[in-house]
Amino acid sequence: MPDFSGRIRRHLQVLAEDIGPRGSGTEAEARAAAYVEAQLRAVLPRVWSEDFKTPGAYAWAYLVIYGLALVGALALVAAAAAAPFASGRGLAAAALVLGVGAVVVLLRENTTAGTLGGWFRQYPSRNVIGVLPPAEAEPGTAAPVVLSAHVDSAKWGLMFDPKGVHRFRALFLGGVASMALVPVLGLAIWLTGRAVLGWIAVVPAAWLLVSMALLVHREVVGTYTPGANDNASGVAAMLALAEYFAERPPRRVPLWFVATGAEEVGLVGMLDFLRRHGHELRDAAFFIFDNIGSGHPKYAVTEGMIRSYRLDSGLIDLAARIAAAHPEWGVRPARNDLMSTDALPAVRQGFRTIAFRAEDDRGLLPNWHWPTDTLDRVDVDVINTVARLAEAMIREMDGG
Ligand SMILES: [Zn+2]
Incomplete structure (x- = not known):
C-alpha cells in the first residue's frame, strides 16, 4: 500500500502557505502553475502548459x-x-x-x-499538463486516465x-x-x-x-483564501500520484496529469482543456480531485446544482468495490449538488468521469471559500486516503 503523505505535505506547504492565496487569473495563480509545471517536469517525460484568458470573477x-x-x-x-x-x-x-x-x-x-464571461475584463491563466506513457503497451491500446485538480483559490463571501x-x-x-x-x-x-x-x-x-x-x-x-483544502489538497494528491507513478508506471494505461486554472470563476480551465484535447481523450476516464483535505473522504456519484448529472457508473462501481475492500479508509459515496467542479463540463460532454471530495458530518465542505481554509486545518491522512483510492482504481484498470 503506497504512502503519499510525505509528498503531499511538501506540495501543500508550497501551495497553501509559501504561495498562499492564488486567485483565478492572478500573478499568484501563475506562480502556483509554474510550481506544478516544475514538479511535473522533474518526473514526467512530456510536460507543457497552455495559456487562455479568463474573467476575474463569475459574479x-x-x-x-x-x-x-x-x-x-x-x-x-x-x-x-x-x-x-x-x-x-x-x-x-x-x-x-x-x-x-x-x-x-x-x-x-x-x-x-x-x-457572458467574454464581456468582461480578461486575465491570463493557464493549464499545466503532463503525460506519462505506459510501460509496456503501445499508446492507444488502453484508454487514458486524466487526473485533474484546479490550482486557483476563491474569494470568501458572506454566503459561505x-x-x-x-x-x-x-x-x-x-x-x-x-x-x-x-x-x-x-x-x-x-x-x-x-x-x-x-x-x-x-x-x-x-x-x-x-x-x-x-x-x-x-x-x-472579499479576499482570496489560502485555499489549503480548496484546492491545494487536490493538486498535492495529483502531484504525489504523478511522482509515484513515474517510478512505477502502469503497464497499459497512459496517465495525463492536468492542473487547471480559473476553476473558481466558471470552470474556465477545464473547458479550455476539453476544447483542445477532448477529441484525443474521447475514451479517457477523468478523475477530478477537489476539496479532499478535511472530513470524510468520498467519491461523488452525481454532479450539478440545477440538473443532477450521474457520474460514470463503471468508475463508481470500481471505487465502491475498492472502498468496500478497505473499510478502514471510511470512504463513502456522496452526491455533489453544492457547487460546480471541473467534473461538470467533463460529464456534460460525455466523458467518463468521477470526482473525489471530503465532507464534514453535514455533507458540507469544511472552511469552504472562507479565510479559515488554511494549512493547519487540512488533514494529510484524508488526502492520502483519496490518493490511495485513486491509485488502486488505476492499478485495477491497468489489469490488476
Ligand atoms: Zn475548488
Missing part, C-alpha cells in the same frame, strides 16, 4: 442575469401599482421576455460557462459563512426559482389581464436584490 455574469430578471420583476410590480389605470399587459410581456432570457442564460452559464453555508444551495435555488417566477407571472398577467398579480413579484425582486448584494460584497470586500 459579473451572474449580476447581468439576476439584473435582467430583477428588471422583469420590477416591471410586474409597476404593472400591479398601475392596475387601476392600465391593463399592465405591455409590462407583463416585457417581464415574460426578460425572465425567459434570464433563465436560459443562467442554465447555460451554470453548466458550461463562457456565455460557516454558520450559514448549509443554506448556500437554498439561496442559489431560491434565486433560480425567483427568476423562473418572473416569466410565469408575466404570462399569467398577459393572459388574464389581472395586473394585481404583479404584487407577488415583490418576493422574487427582494430575493434577487439580496443575492446581487451578496455577489457585489464578495467581489468588493
Whole structure:
C-alpha cells in the first residue's frame, strides 16, 4: 500500500502557505502553475502548459442575469401599482421576455460557462499538463486516465459563512426559482389581464436584490483564501500520484496529469482543456480531485446544482468495490449538488468521469471559500486516503 503523505505535505506547504492565496487569473495563480509545471517536469517525460484568458470573477455574469430578471420583476410590480389605470399587459410581456432570457442564460452559464464571461475584463491563466506513457503497451491500446485538480483559490463571501453555508444551495435555488417566477407571472398577467398579480413579484425582486448584494460584497470586500483544502489538497494528491507513478508506471494505461486554472470563476480551465484535447481523450476516464483535505473522504456519484448529472457508473462501481475492500479508509459515496467542479463540463460532454471530495458530518465542505481554509486545518491522512483510492482504481484498470 503506497504512502503519499510525505509528498503531499511538501506540495501543500508550497501551495497553501509559501504561495498562499492564488486567485483565478492572478500573478499568484501563475506562480502556483509554474510550481506544478516544475514538479511535473522533474518526473514526467512530456510536460507543457497552455495559456487562455479568463474573467476575474463569475459574479459579473451572474449580476447581468439576476439584473435582467430583477428588471422583469420590477416591471410586474409597476404593472400591479398601475392596475387601476392600465391593463399592465405591455409590462407583463416585457417581464415574460426578460425572465425567459434570464433563465436560459443562467442554465447555460451554470453548466458550461463562457456565455457572458467574454464581456468582461480578461486575465491570463493557464493549464499545466503532463503525460506519462505506459510501460509496456503501445499508446492507444488502453484508454487514458486524466487526473485533474484546479490550482486557483476563491474569494470568501458572506454566503459561505460557516454558520450559514448549509443554506448556500437554498439561496442559489431560491434565486433560480425567483427568476423562473418572473416569466410565469408575466404570462399569467398577459393572459388574464389581472395586473394585481404583479404584487407577488415583490418576493422574487427582494430575493434577487439580496443575492446581487451578496455577489457585489464578495467581489468588493472579499479576499482570496489560502485555499489549503480548496484546492491545494487536490493538486498535492495529483502531484504525489504523478511522482509515484513515474517510478512505477502502469503497464497499459497512459496517465495525463492536468492542473487547471480559473476553476473558481466558471470552470474556465477545464473547458479550455476539453476544447483542445477532448477529441484525443474521447475514451479517457477523468478523475477530478477537489476539496479532499478535511472530513470524510468520498467519491461523488452525481454532479450539478440545477440538473443532477450521474457520474460514470463503471468508475463508481470500481471505487465502491475498492472502498468496500478497505473499510478502514471510511470512504463513502456522496452526491455533489453544492457547487460546480471541473467534473461538470467533463460529464456534460460525455466523458467518463468521477470526482473525489471530503465532507464534514453535514455533507458540507469544511472552511469552504472562507479565510479559515488554511494549512493547519487540512488533514494529510484524508488526502492520502483519496490518493490511495485513486491509485488502486488505476492499478485495477491497468489489469490488476
Ligand atoms: Zn475548488
